[in-house]
Amino acid sequence: MTTNGTPQGKPDVQTLRADIEQTRAELGETVQALAAKADVKARAKEQVEHTKQKVRDQVALATGRAKETATHYGHTVAEQAQGTTERVKRNPVPIAAVAAAAVALVAILVVIRRRR
Incomplete structure (x- = not known):
């Protein structure tokens, strides 16, 4: 018996050619x-590019974190400075005493130096 002009159980030429292709x-x-x-050279280049990108990503992340931290501490310092300014305005005596002591110290140093 034949199927499509070929004996049963044997593939035709077109099927063989398709299999070969x-x-x-x-x-x-x-x-x-x-x-x-x-x-190896191409794989090494790919690995270098991959590593560069990974480092760029890490730098960007670290930069973002540093900016956030700087902003946070900048606000904190500004708040503390504002609080200190307000305390000095309410009670200027300690600042005046420190300034007077500094002037006195400078005067003493000048007198000692002139005696030499």
């Missing part, structure tokens, strides 16, 4: 994959 295509893909793995 498919095998060639698969073999070509396999060869390309092996060639890519064997291309």
Whole structure:
């Protein structure tokens, strides 16, 4: 018995050719994959680019965190300075006493230096 002009159980020429073409295509893909793995220079370049990008991402993240921290502490320092300014305005005597002591110290140092 025959099916489509071929004996039963035997593939026709077109089927064989299609199988051969498919095998060639698969073999070509396999060869390309092996060639890519064997291309050490290209793989090294890819790894370098990957590492560069990873470092860029980490730098961007660290920069963002540093900016946030600086902003936070900048506001904190400004608030503390404002509080100190208000305390000095309410009670200027301690600041005046420190200033007077500094002037006295400078005067004493000038007198000692002139005696030499």
